[in-house]
Amino acid sequence: MAETGASPLPPTPLSPTPLSPTPRPPTPRPPTPRTSESGSPLARAEHFVWLTARVLEQRLFAYHFRGGDPDPVETALDAYRNEDGGYGHALEPDLRGPVSQPPHTARALHVLDAVGRCGGQRAERVCRYLTSVSTPDGALPAIRPGRREYPAAPFVPVVDDPPGELLATGPVVGLLHRNEVWHAWLFRATDFCWRAVESLESSHPHEVEAAVAFLDTAPDRPRAQAAADRLGRLVRERRLAVLDPGDLDAYPLSPGCAPGERHFPHDYARNPRSLARAWFTDDEMVRSLDFLVAEQEDDGGWPVRRPRWAPAPALEARPGVTLEALRTLRAYGRTLG
Template sequence: MAETASPSPSPPARAERFVWLTARVLEQRLFAYHFLGGGDTPVERALAAYRNDDGGYGHALEPELRGPASQPLHTAHALGVLDRIGRCDSRHIEHVCRYLTRISTRDGALPALHPSARGYPVAPWLPVAGDPPSSARAADTPVAPGYAPGEHHFAYDYATAPGALARGWFTDAELARSLDHLASLQRDDGGWPADAYVRAPGTAAESRPVVTLRALLTLRAHGWALD
């Protein structure tokens, strides 16, 4: 009698294997929180490893930006994690706000990159300036070579959930096409590809689980079955 072929693992099962195989502790605990009924305290403990005494976050929490120094990009990432697990009432939030206040530019906004990144490996599209502009003046600075050409964003990058402010920017058909595209990007190893501008193997390896979690959460938020 011929053997019956085993069914291929489902996309969520392949993604779970990818996370356990490749992800940092933080992304593993986030996966457990969002998809396996894990608690929020293990996530917060993993995130604390990236927190500095100045109240900001560093240590390559955003994989493209290396080094231990606190940075607005890392700190925004940390706030996003705390928001997703419902811990923005954490005692650390006051320290985060003080850090962000200290590094604000003269016009009261935040720079994309603080000068403390100087001396550490930084992606070439994140130039380190001694007097960085805020995001409000970002258009006054030249785009780093190779950053904008070929970069693409899709409806799901903005409308991450049905209740997102940006949901109204897109028709149902436009959003559906973008979600189909997002689902199609899952690779054979179960993970989603990192952004095109990840410049080193290490940052790519750390970025892919972050991107994979984001893809899974976006698809689930829009009603895709992931069980």
């Protein structure tokens, strides 16, 4: 007898098991900054430098604060040097273009001095350039003519026949004397600086800074001390230094300065060995340095007080200002981290 019942259903084909996606390797994380100093002024400034600085300021930071070698600093600086022995290419960010200019060369000497390389053939090469661009009285003009085709800050004077100025000459002469450089150019330039400093009856904070840069290393120390004493009295009488950061409105802005572009004791006395340190009491200096510490911004850098006129110059200037702030604080024994 035949079996009865439903016919069996045809077997259902098995669906293929979906393949699992090949696992991707984890995305590598960027190296973590130094955690032992996290949040310290130095660590925050280092983060800012790596975010924003040119190679030159990166190398300078490494030299000053991480035990770096001076050779990479000098290599980075050479990118700004021209065949005439001067420096250009916006080394001083407010002057754009390739042309050699005294402010670029002054900045280059400052860098060479900072790493102990301001002497020998380097200084000889620079002095030849300085000789070629000096005014008849042996001084340096603020800006050489013939650069109108390149952008420059609106507050930079560009004239056809510029005079020699203490503002341009004082820091250069001071740096060369500091490094015991002797060159024929220095004799007349030094005489110019003495005449300019000793004849100041009114002044501008930037000009006072230039005078201090000269006096701090001028060979005739008694004469430098006397000139500095007189200049310090002028600074206090004319209220050219903010002695109480809590009352900024009590200190007038100097002509041509931007809002907030005031000078403080630490701007004149970058280290306690400066002749300008005697101009201020211990309490005034402490308040000034406290203000400098407080100026560090959320991104880790210090602000540029001069007027902002274009994005790139403002960005390029801040790392240099940050390095100077750190060096000033360290010179006075402030803890950086």
